[in-house]
Amino acid sequence: MKNRLRVLRAERTWTQAELAGRVGVSRQTINAIETGKYEPSLGLAFKLAHLFGLAVGSLNWRRRCCRRWIRAEGAFQSSDGETTTRKSEPTRLLYRSGKRGARYYEYCSTSCPAKRSFGTRAPARARSRLPPALSVG
Amino acid sequence: MNQKSSELRRELSIGLIGGVWVLVYFISSLLLDKYKFASWLGVILALLPLPAFLFWVYYVFRQIQGMDEMKQRIYLEAGSIAFVLTVVLVFALGFFERFAVLSPDAWSYGDLWMWLAMFLFIGLALSWRRYR
Numbered sequence: 001m002k003n004r005l006r007v008l009r010a011e012r013t014w015t016q017a018e019l020a021g022r023v024g025v026s027r028q029t030i031n032a033i034e035t036g037k038y039e040p041s042l043g044l045a046f047k048l049a050h051l052f053g054l055a056v057g058s059l060n061w062r063r064r065c066c067r068r069w070i071r072a073e074g075a076f077q078s079s080d081g082e083t084t085t086r087k088s089e090p091t092r093l094l095y096r097s098g099k100r101g102a103r104y105y106e107y108c109s110t111s112c113p114a115k116r117s118f119g120t121r122a123p124a125r126a127r128s129r130l131p132p133a134l135s136v137g
Numbered sequence: 138m139n140q141k142s143s144e145l146r147r148e149l150s151i152g153l154i155g156g157v158w159v160l161v162y163f164i165s166s167l168l169l170d171k172y173k174f175a176s177w178l179g180v181i182l183a184l185l186p187l188p189a190f191l192f193w194v195y196y197v198f199r200q201i202q203g204m205d206e207m208k209q210r211i212y213l214e215a216g217s218i219a220f221v222l223t224v225v226l227v228f229a230l231g232f233f234e235r236f237a238v239l240s241p242d243a244w245s246y247g248d249l250w251m252w253l254a255m256f257l258f259i260g261l262a263l264s265w266r267r268y269r
Binding site for chain 1: 207
């Protein structure tokens with residue numbers, strides 16, 4: 001799934017150059033982001049999200065959308081009290097049993113490419129979030 | 138349009154200062170080849186291109202710092218490609234010299250910087266193509 005930058009820009013009838021000027025990058029950078037050839041840095045992603053009044057994760061970044069940015073958003077909110085972004089979603093933890101045994105996955109949506117497996121043992125920091133039936137010693 | 142012209146100015150200034158460095162290098166080489174100098178003057182002439190080169194490097198870094206993040210990444214990737222290709226070239230020549238020593242007229246390690254510059258341009262072309 002492509003990011004929503006082109007759609008959001010079109011809704012506001014901005015040209016690529018106008019959007020580039022607002023966030024302080026070149027037009028080529030905006031074009032590369034829209035076509036999915038370049039993933040913006042965290043700083044630029046936040047600038048774009050704030051410009052459109054959205055949460056950084058909701059722009060559908062293709063590769064490293066989820067876990068990292070959602071967490072970073074939480075950190076960003078705490079450091080800047082005036083910023084009004086959507087409250088970040090908690091990371092979900094999934095327990096799956098398969099042919100090779102049970103595995104734990106951490107993800108923020110089912111289509112998230114940053115979904116990460118923890119193997120058969122959930123990490124200590126995530127154990128507290130597990131349902132009691134799935135807790136591991 | 139304004140952004141384009143400032144980029145053009147930036148690239149021209151990098152090229153111009155680079156050209157001054159190459160000019161100083163060739164003048165210094167020419168003088169050292171043609172005339173005999175006292176040892177202290179010879180050393181000064183041999184090292185003359187160094188300040189020009191250092192200024193050029195400083196200038197290029199300053200210009201890269203002023204670029205946006207995608208262009209910085211393009212230059213970083215180009216530098217990485219150039220470094221790897223130069224290392225491959227040095228290794229290839231080093232391994233080759235285990236079999237036969239190259240004539241200094243045919244090849245000298247002083248020629249390496251020209252290859253490095255060429256590899257940098259190749260890297261820039263590849264990176265630009267990737268993000269265009």
